[in-house]
Amino acid sequence: MKDGEIAAMRQDYRIGELLESRSSSEPWELFSSWFEIARNTKILEPNAMILSTVTQDGQPTSRVVLLKDFDQSGLVFFTNYLSQKGEQLAYNPRASILFWWEPLQRQIRIEGEVVKIDEEESDTYFQSRPYGSRLGAWVSEQSQKIVDRTVLEKRQIDFEKKFAEGNVPRPDHWGGYRLTPNKFEFWQGRSNRLHDRLLYQMQQKAWTRTRLAP
Numbered sequence: 001m002k003d004g005e006i007a008a009m010r011q012d013y014r015i016g017e018l019l020e021s022r023s024s025s026e027p028w029e030l031f032s033s034w035f036e037i038a039r040n041t042k043i044l045e046p047n048a049m050i051l052s053t054v055t056q057d058g059q060p061t062s063r064v065v066l067l068k069d070f071d072q073s074g075l076v077f078f079t080n081y082l083s084q085k086g087e088q089l090a091y092n093p094r095a096s097i098l099f100w101w102e103p104l105q106r107q108i109r110i111e112g113e114v115v116k117i118d119e120e121e122s123d124t125y126f127q128s129r130p131y132g133s134r135l136g137a138w139v140s141e142q143s144q145k146i147v148d149r150t151v152l153e154k155r156q157i158d159f160e161k162k163f164a165e166g167n168v169p170r171p172d173h174w175g176g177y178r179l180t181p182n183k184f185e186f187w188q189g190r191s192n193r194l195h196d197r198l199l200y201q202m203q204q205k206a207w208t209r210t211r212l213a214p
Helices: 027-039 084-091 119-128 131-139 150-162
Strands: 048-054 060-066 069-071 074-080 094-101 106-116 174-188 196-203 206-211
Touching: 027 094, 027 106, 027 174, 048 074, 048 084, 060 074, 060 084, 074 084, 074 119, 119 131, 119 174, 131 150
Parallel strands: none
Antiparallel strands: 048 060, 048 094, 069 074, 074 174, 094 106, 106 174, 174 196, 196 206
16 A cells, blocks of 8 residues: 555544533443444344453454344353363453444443353353354364365254264353453544543442543
């Protein structure tokens, strides 16, 4: 790319604002409202979120996962417990989540503690998945090195034979996590990079709200 082309890329944000007078004193109401607006906007997967964890040597790592449920107890996602993120959460059960909704010029940062959900809850969600997705949880030894894609294709055939009737049990190594937030930061793009940022933090079992400079 020619010199200066990337440096010249910029977008001025003008479509919204985030004011204390129009925001809840606690974060869950605002999160629910923003999420519902994102669901009703032409966003491919409004529940896609960047999950960041930390390795044992302190290296942050990030990947996109899908939010599958939330309430005031936390945000739920599912994955392979033996994956890289699963191993990292076993070592350090703290993580951050980032939602970025470009058409709305909004992002939400969330931080908190992560625990596995109970097996019954994981079983219920697993059985709601399409047959192919349930098979995929058996086929993929997530994050492990493989020679090429034929390894997956062979395992796919093997498990299609094993679970030909469509009755696929949940593998022990696959299930859900719940991140219980202790911090939310809501960001609304504004003109001239003077964005709105509202920070909610859990302190002494109550939420506080603070405006941050952009």
